Amino acid sequence: MTVKDLMLRSRSYRRFDEKKPVTMEQLRELADLARLSASAKNMQPLKYVLSCDSGTNRLIFSQLGWAGYLEDWDGPEEGERPAGYIVMLHDRSVTTHLGCDHGIAGQSILLGAAEQGLGGCMIGSVRKKELHDDLGLPKHMDIVLVIALGVPAEEIVLEELKPGGDIRYWRDSAGAHHVPKRSLKSILIEGERKKV
Numbered sequence: 001m002t003v004k005d006l007m008l009r010s011r012s013y014r015r016f017d018e019k020k021p022v023t024m025e026q027l028r029e030l031a032d033l034a035r036l037s038a039s040a041k042n043m044q045p046l047k048y049v050l051s052c053d054s055g056t057n058r059l060i061f062s063q064l065g066w067a068g069y070l071e072d073w074d075g076p077e078e079g080e081r082p083a084g085y086i087v088m089l090h091d092r093s094v095t096t097h098l099g100c101d102h103g104i105a106g107q108s109i110l111l112g113a114a115e116q117g118l119g120g121c122m123i124g125s126v127r128k129k130e131l132h133d134d135l136g137l138p139k140h141m142d143i144v145l146v147i148a149l150g151v152p153a154e155e156i157v158l159e160e161l162k163p164g165g166d167i168r169y170w171r172d173s174a175g176a177h178h179v180p181k182r183s184l185k186s187i188l189i190e191g192e193r194k195k196v
């Protein structure tokens with residue numbers, strides 16, 4: 001599989017077949033990909049909580065916000081919920097400067113998940129204080145991102161955003177999730193370069 005194949009496959013999935021498990025071994029492998037990722041000043045301040053048991057999954061799920069643009073959808077129903085999670089933590093005792101390490105690590109995890117036949121979603125909308133308390137985490141660690149994981153049970157359609165079009169993702173009457181992406185042409189900038 002090429003990197004582009006993986007990128008195309010690595011969508012944000014929010015509905016899963018909850019009966020199909022995610023194993024601790026799979027989660028450990030994904031955390032290992034995050035460990036190998038680039039890090040500002042190579043400080044590596046990220047730490048991870050892994051969950052694939054139903055009790056901890058329930059605790060995590062109850063603190064997440066799903067698909068803000070789908071106003072009439074409150075998130076996945078029971079049976080469609082993620083079978084595993086990686087909670088990404090910033091360990092401030094290593095450095096207070098996080099840079100963009102969390103985004104890079106999140107992408108590594110989602111690409112690895114796609115390779116494993118899993119899908120997932122980075123969730124930034126997290127009631128962080130509540131989840132921190134529920135998980136009994138140390139005071140010097142902040143939750144930065146939760147990555148929900150499972151075997152996907154939804155169709156996702158990428159489409160090109162037309163000029164003046166709406167970037168909001170939407171769901172059609174058959175339940176497929178549509179994600180508009182800006183065209184390559186529209187994101188490549190020439191600028192008025194100095195003559196050299």
Ligand SMILES: Cc1cc2nc3c(=O)[nH]c(=O)nc-3n(C[C@H](O)[C@H](O)[C@H](O)COP(=O)(O)O)c2cc1C
Nearest residue numbers: 010011012065066067068121122123124125169179
């Ligand atoms: C930093 C970050 C935070 C996100 N937070 C949420 C979130 O809280 N809830 C959610 O449902 N999706 C969240 N997403 C997923 C985005 O909505 C998704 O990436 C976007 O719709 C594009 O879809 P795609 O990932 O399939 O390309 C987040 C994505 C990123 C990168």
